[in-house]
Amino acid sequence: MSAPAPLLEVADLATYFDSKRGVLKAVDGISFTLKRGEVMGLVGESGSGKSVTGFSVIGLIDPPGRIAAGSVKLDGEELVGKDAEALRTLRGRRVAMVFQDPMMTLNPVLSIGTQMRLVLRAHEDVSRADARRRSIEALARVGIPDAARRLDDFPHQFSGGMRQRVAIAIALLHRPALIIADEPTTALDVSIQAQILAEMRNLVRESGTAMIWISHDLATVSSIADSIAVMYAGRIVESGPAHEVLGAPRHPYTKGLLESIPGEAPPGSVLAQIPGAMPSLLALPAGCAFRARCTYAQDACAAMPALAASPQGHAVRCHFPLEGMR
Amino acid sequence: MVGFVIQRLLQAGLVMAAMSVLVFVGVYAVGNPIDVLLSPNVDQITRLETIAAYGLDRPLWEQYLLFAGRLIHGDFGRSFIFGVPVLDLIFSRLPATLELTLAAVIAATLLGVPLGMYAGYRPDSTASRVIMGVSILGFSVPTFWVGLLLIFVFGVELQVLPAGQRGETATLFGIEWSFLTGNGLRHMLLPALNLSLFKLAMMIRLARAGTREVMFGDTVKFARAAGLRERTVLGRHVLKLIAIPIVTVFGLEFGSTLAFAVVTETIFSWPGVGKLIIDSIATLDRPVMVAYLVLVAFLFITINLVVDLTYAALDPRLRRGGAR
Ligand SMILES: Nc1ncnc2c1ncn2[C@@H]1O[C@H](COP(=O)(O)OP(=O)(O)OP(=O)(O)O)[C@@H](O)[C@H]1O
Ligand SMILES: [Mg+2]
Numbered sequence: 001m002s003a004p005a006p007l008l009e010v011a012d013l014a015t016y017f018d019s020k021r022g023v024l025k026a027v028d029g030i031s032f033t034l035k036r037g038e039v040m041g042l043v044g045e046s047g048s049g050k051s052v053t054g055f056s057v058i059g060l061i062d063p064p065g066r067i068a069a070g071s072v073k074l075d076g077e078e079l080v081g082k083d084a085e086a087l088r089t090l091r092g093r094r095v096a097m098v099f100q101d102p103m104m105t106l107n108p109v110l111s112i113g114t115q116m117r118l119v120l121r122a123h124e125d126v127s128r129a130d131a132r133r134r135s136i137e138a139l140a141r142v143g144i145p146d147a148a149r150r151l152d153d154f155p156h157q158f159s160g161g162m163r164q165r166v167a168i169a170i171a172l173l174h175r176p177a178l179i180i181a182d183e184p185t186t187a188l189d190v191s192i193q194a195q196i197l198a199e200m201r202n203l204v205r206e207s208g209t210a211m212i213w214i215s216h217d218l219a220t221v222s223s224i225a226d227s228i229a230v231m232y233a234g235r236i237v238e239s240g241p242a243h244e245v246l247g248a249p250r251h252p253y254t255k256g257l258l259e260s261i262p263g264e265a266p267p268g269s270v271l272a273q274i275p276g277a278m279p280s281l282l283a284l285p286a287g288c289a290f291r292a293r294c295t296y297a298q299d300a301c302a303a304m305p306a307l308a309a310s311p312q313g314h315a316v317r318c319h320f321p322l323e324g325m326r
Numbered sequence: 327m328v329g330f331v332i333q334r335l336l337q338a339g340l341v342m343a344a345m346s347v348l349v350f351v352g353v354y355a356v357g358n359p360i361d362v363l364l365s366p367n368v369d370q371i372t373r374l375e376t377i378a379a380y381g382l383d384r385p386l387w388e389q390y391l392l393f394a395g396r397l398i399h400g401d402f403g404r405s406f407i408f409g410v411p412v413l414d415l416i417f418s419r420l421p422a423t424l425e426l427t428l429a430a431v432i433a434a435t436l437l438g439v440p441l442g443m444y445a446g447y448r449p450d451s452t453a454s455r456v457i458m459g460v461s462i463l464g465f466s467v468p469t470f471w472v473g474l475l476l477i478f479v480f481g482v483e484l485q486v487l488p489a490g491q492r493g494e495t496a497t498l499f500g501i502e503w504s505f506l507t508g509n510g511l512r513h514m515l516l517p518a519l520n521l522s523l524f525k526l527a528m529m530i531r532l533a534r535a536g537t538r539e540v541m542f543g544d545t546v547k548f549a550r551a552a553g554l555r556e557r558t559v560l561g562r563h564v565l566k567l568i569a570i571p572i573v574t575v576f577g578l579e580f581g582s583t584l585a586f587a588v589v590t591e592t593i594f595s596w597p598g599v600g601k602l603i604i605d606s607i608a609t610l611d612r613p614v615m616v617a618y619l620v621l622v623a624f625l626f627i628t629i630n631l632v633v634d635l636t637y638a639a640l641d642p643r644l645r646r647g648g649a650r
Pocket of ligand 1: 047048
């Protein structure tokens, strides 16, 4: 009959921060859906609202921030407006989050074992021995050698890549249906980035976990994502299946991002940078927020374009979408 | 770790030696104890004999060496006034100060840290504003004035609490303690409260500042994203992260109060070391002053050492660094 409800359904989500200088519209009406086991890449330059999107989904927006409008449904269940305790029981259990720098996220003065036990006990009544056993399993699953012995170690005793594996193991402890990975490889060495990326891909594939992979780097996203959403100034400007968005980008901003990837340009050529900077989120211009930097901009762009989707689900928010690139 | 301790002990020895010189010279400059020891109308011969008997006719450096030599053997001399060994005198008064100090510092910490953490956790709430108001008051109102106020309100007007002396004591390990009897505890209450107010203010500030900083950090974000309860985040993550400055202040406050509870002990006629030292300064009881100052130096060096070792226990990152 009808298609099963998506795992995550975000509709017209708007997250604002109230400040003395006005209302900062960090996320301003975004919609996307995620199927079980699907990996979505969320890309965009710094400040475009990727992290705020992630935090909005798990209900971790603190004042002065607020979810001003929209809905977030997990398995059909509305999360916006749920009370704090209900959201807490959901976080870490059904939706987990991994952050950029494990040096900062892991507590330097608690052993790995203690930190994992605290996370287990946040949602389950587990004995010390059980917590230990499950933590060792989780560490082994993310490829930490000699996991049983390392459990009593502290974060500084691990290398950067191993630390991020620990953080991932913590996120996987309760086998969540969705992981939000906020630039989890950005703080790591390039060689280790690739390893972690590959391992995360395998982990979510094996366990059928869906993932939102946040990154400002389209190259990493291209190797892990099934679908891609491109954010600009708090809005999604283009989204669709990864091969469509990467292979035939329709928004000039996406095209600009793709042209600034080193591997995509002919060797020796100068990398194209998108000129200019993102407008202030406190005072967004009317119409397309990208138009001041856009070489294709015309008068019509002073009106906000709608997000128009193709039958294949390739959507673009542009009055003059590009056709048949590459 | 062992290397670290040995290095610190050597350092401590040097500091002690330097302190003994400073103390000796400093006290020498205070005045001539002979005037105190003898009544003005003794004859010149007795006077000279007494001076010789105490070695006060020798050059300063010789007096110091004699003094240092005795120190090393733990001999601080006898009190000019009481005629008993100085150490015995000080140690007979120490328990009174010790229990008062511990009560004040521990109460200030147990109360101040949670209050400060709350104020850092919810900086805009009314309760937090009240807490910070109390802390500003604790910083700015002089101890002697609060002491007098406490005596006036609770001792004189309401007459609910005793405002002087130690009250009944009980013996533990051969030492008299007030905190072991109900009556003694009641006697401790006002002076301990008086002593703890400033410390409470300080603990609130420290805990608040630390909590505010940590709350915005990624560690708390990650813990919350994992669904930890707020009380677990505060009690396990934040508390451990802000512990180091708190331990430092605990140690230093403990030391300085043990050594300088003078004002409170005087106001509440608490028969502790502070009172002894004030009396000994008034009577130019030089051996008591010297011994006291040397012991204070020793106390602080020990506390610093203990605090450093506690750091290593609290923060695993310091363990390796310290051993090297
Ligand atoms: N707690 C906050 N208070 C006020 N403004 C905030 C807060 N958190 C985020 N913002 C603002 O929201 C906007 C979007 O921030 P966000 O962190 O989502 O960007 P991002 O796309 O994740 O960027 P980056 O790649 O740098 O991580 C930024 O302008 C930021 O300043
Ligand atoms: Mg971000």
